[in-house]
Amino acid sequence: MSTANQLSNVEHEDKDLHVIFVGDIEEKWHQDSAKASEIMQKAGVPDPSNFVLEALNHKGGDPVAEFQSGDTVHFEHKDRKFFRITPGGGGRS
Amino acid sequence: MSDLESQLPLPFREALAFLRQHRDPDVRIDAIDANFAYVWINNLVKNTPGEARGGWIRLPVVFPHANPHGLVTRDALMRSNGEKVIDGHNPAHDMCKPVSSMGGAHYYSWTWAGAPALNSPKHIIGVAQWYERRIRNG
Numbered sequence: 001m002s003t004a005n006q007l008s009n010v011e012h013e014d015k016d017l018h019v020i021f022v023g024d025i026e027e028k029w030h031q032d033s034a035k036a037s038e039i040m041q042k043a044g045v046p047d048p049s050n051f052v053l054e055a056l057n058h059k060g061g062d063p064v065a066e067f068q069s070g071d072t073v074h075f076e077h078k079d080r081k082f083f084r085i086t087p088g089g090g091g092r093s
Numbered sequence: 094m095s096d097l098e099s100q101l102p103l104p105f106r107e108a109l110a111f112l113r114q115h116r117d118p119d120v121r122i123d124a125i126d127a128n129f130a131y132v133w134i135n136n137l138v139k140n141t142p143g144e145a146r147g148g149w150i151r152l153p154v155v156f157p158h159a160n161p162h163g164l165v166t167r168d169a170l171m172r173s174n175g176e177k178v179i180d181g182h183n184p185a186h187d188m189c190k191p192v193s194s195m196g197g198a199h200y201y202s203w204t205w206a207g208a209p210a211l212n213s214p215k216h217i218i219g220v221a222q223w224y225e226r227r228i229r230n231g
Contacts, residue, residue: 050207050209051209054222054226062138063138063222063225063226063229066226084222085219086219086222086223086225086226087208087209087219087222087223087226088207088208088209089205089206089207089208089209090203090204090205090206090207090208090223090226091203091204091205091206091207092180092181092201092202092203092204093162093163093181093202093204
């Protein structure tokens with residue numbers, strides 16, 4: 001019985017676990033969404049305010065969506081497994 | 094290494110090597126003009142399926158100690174809705190001349206203003222991505 005309960009807990013934890021990649025960095029999130037700033041900080045960007053998080057269509061693929069620091073990323077949505085961090089800002093002369 | 098590339102300072106050449114290793118092995122220098130090098134990136138992503146990838150990003154020869162400025166393309170850039178990108182678009186601008194013999198015909202006068210400071214040759218990867226973001230956002 002105890003083993004069955006433990007298995008059940010493991011299955012429950014796995015269901016809530018989202019494994020994503022920011023470049024080559026693997027991140028594990030035990031929630032369905034996170035702020036883009038939190039994802040970038042976890043990947044090693046201390047101040048993500050000047051960067052955007054881009055979702056890719058596959059590992060090393062093309063960007064299909066971008067998130068500003070304050071945006072929420074929903075991991076269960078399509079193409080929310082692979083990301084890259086790109087400088088924000090820019091003007092024109 | 095091409096003659097043009099050999100003229101560039103070591104940090105710039107390190108950036109090119111890093112870009113070739115991590116992004117595009119076919120990256121090349123097609124021109125150096127007025128303290129800027131024209132770096133051809135073959136796999137620069139565009140917005141519509143009909144557009145050929147690639148473009149010349151203009152990097153200062155002292156990169157990463159000065160900022161990128163402008164993009165030159167063969168064809169006018171399109172937005173994902175099929176309209177032309179108009180932000181900073183200068184067709185047949187003088188900035189195209191160094192690569193006009195290779196088809197460079199459209200100059201986009203995009204600047205690094207408000208973007209994060211650059212201080213490593215490895216930041217060239219982010220620069221390439223930044224150009225793709227500018228293309229996407231039109």
